[in-house]
Amino acid sequence: xxxxxxxxxxxxxxxxxxxxxxxxxxxxxxxxxxxxxxxxxxxxxxxxxxxxxxxxxxxxxxxxxxxxxxxxxxxxxxxxxxxxxxxxxxxxxxxxxxxxxxxxxxxxxxxxxxxxxxxxxxxxxxxxxxxxxxxxxxxxxxxxxxxxxxxxxxxxxxxxxxxxxxxxxxxxxxxxxxxxxxxxxxxxxxxxxxxxxxxxxxx
Amino acid sequence: xxxxxxxxxxxxxxxxxxxxxxxxxxxxxxxxxxxxxxxxxxxxxxxxxxxxxxxxxxxxxxxxxxxxxxxxxxxxxxxxxxxxxxxxxxxxxxxxxxxxxxxxxxxxxxxxxxxxxxxxxxxxxxxxxxxxxxxxxxxxxxxxxxxxxxxxxxxxxxxxxxxxxxxxxxxxxxxxxxxxxxxxxxxxxx
Numbered sequence: 340x341x342x343x344x345x346x347x348x349x350x351x352x353x354x355x356x357x358x359x360x361x362x363x364x365x366x367x368x369x370x371x372x373x374x375x376x377x378x379x380x381x382x383x384x385x386x387x388x389x390x391x392x393x394x395x396x397x398x399x400x401x402x403x404x405x406x407x408x409x410x411x412x413x414x415x416x417x418x419x420x421x422x423x424x425x426x427x428x429x430x431x432x433x434x435x436x437x438x439x440x441x442x443x444x445x446x447x448x449x450x451x452x453x454x455x456x457x458x459x460x461x462x463x464x465x466x467x468x469x470x471x472x473x474x475x476x477x478x479x480x481x482x483x484x485x486x487x488x489x490x491x492x493x494x495x496x497x498x499x500x501x502x503x504x505x506x507x508x509x510x511x512x513x514x515x516x517x518x519x520x521x522x523x524x525x526x527x528x529x530x531x532x533x534x535x536x537x538x539x540x541x542x
Numbered sequence: 543x544x545x546x547x548x549x550x551x552x553x554x555x556x557x558x559x560x561x562x563x564x565x566x567x568x569x570x571x572x573x574x575x576x577x578x579x580x581x582x583x584x585x586x587x588x589x590x591x592x593x594x595x596x597x598x599x600x601x602x603x604x605x606x607x608x609x610x611x612x613x614x615x616x617x618x619x620x621x622x623x624x625x626x627x628x629x630x631x632x633x634x635x636x637x638x639x640x641x642x643x644x645x646x647x648x649x650x651x652x653x654x655x656x657x658x659x660x661x662x663x664x665x666x667x668x669x670x671x672x673x674x675x676x677x678x679x680x681x682x683x684x685x686x687x688x689x690x691x692x693x694x695x696x697x698x699x700x701x702x703x704x705x706x707x708x709x710x711x712x713x714x715x716x717x718x719x720x721x722x723x724x725x726x727x728x729x730x731x732x
Contacts, residue, residue, distance in 0.1 A: 351719040355700065382730025383722060389729050390694035393675040398577035399591055403569045406598045410562055425559050 443529040456481040582691045583626035585680045597622040678728040686721030
């Protein structure tokens with residue numbers, strides 16, 4: 340007698356543990372009456388038992404030590420990538436600083452044009468700003484790509500970018516005087532300005 | 543989450559932050575499982591050790607692609623299973639046992655080999671049985687082999703096997719049924 344494949348299928352579902360109770364009942368009844376299927380089922384269960392018996396096996400000695408010796412040396416780039424992955428916020432902040440500094444640095448080369456922030460009470464001659472004797476400039480003066488000669492009084496800060504300042508003995512500046520001739524000074528100046536702006540806008 | 547899961551999660555985080563030594567704990571924890579899988583898949587100790595080592599190195603190198611929603615063991619099993627299947631495919635195709643051997647006039651290799659078929663009495667002896675089971679597993683096509691090994695050697699649930707192999711549970715079941723039938727033909731008579 341050839342048994343339906345359905346019985347074999349039920350046996351496998353039984354082994355997978357997903358047989359409904361009524362199906363299990365049907366399988367059991369069939370196995371009682373059919374020697375061929377009973378033998379098949381017995382062989383399947385034996386096969387499973389053999390497999391489970393083969394599961395006992397452990398890794399060879401010193402396995403972990405060997406693996407650890409084979410580990411790749413950490414590359415700097417890998418470590419950086421790992422670090423960046425672990426610290427997204429710091430990465431974003433560093434990137435921001437880098438880009439900001441980069442943009443300041445590149446703007447250092449630009450703006451080759453002479454400019455001055457004050458125009459009242461000053462004389463401009465050959466890229467040199469002169470604060471004449473007896474005159475008082477109220478407010479800060481920023482000179483770009485030029486120099487400044489102070490013979491009178493400046494009531495504020497004086498900043499010279501890419502240039503020189505000359506002080507006459509009678510000249511007077513109430514605030515700070517600054518000469519910026521290096522890229523890093525330029526960057527620092529920009530950052531200070533940005534921070535000041537930010538602080539002022541907060542107030 | 544139990545204590546063990548927490549320990550594993552912490553170790554993984556440490557490794558991800560660059561602590562290589564933390565990885566030794568993870569290797570220690572899973573070495574038997576992964577080695578066993580490799581051995582049952584490949585059928586030889588030397589190759590199994592090599593493959594298991596490679597699996598752990600691969601997992602380390604790609605630790606940042608590990609998704610913590612998945613069990614770490616599932617991820618490791620996936621790496622090791624793929625690796626052993628790759629190795630099986632790269633092997634030179636086995637010489638067919640019933641191929642004729644040159645100059646022996648109709649004598650097949652099968653006839654030249656000493657009988658591999660162990661008698662039931664012999665097979666019951668542990669090493670012999672282990673060998674017999676191993677040879678039977680090795681005769682399975684790789685797609686049945688991986689499912690059988692994950693189910694019966696590693697004792698994993700059908701759902702876990704489906705996660706590891708990236709196959710629907712239904713497909714896993716079908717392969718398991720066919721694999722069991724194929725093994726029954728070899729082992730059932732013992």
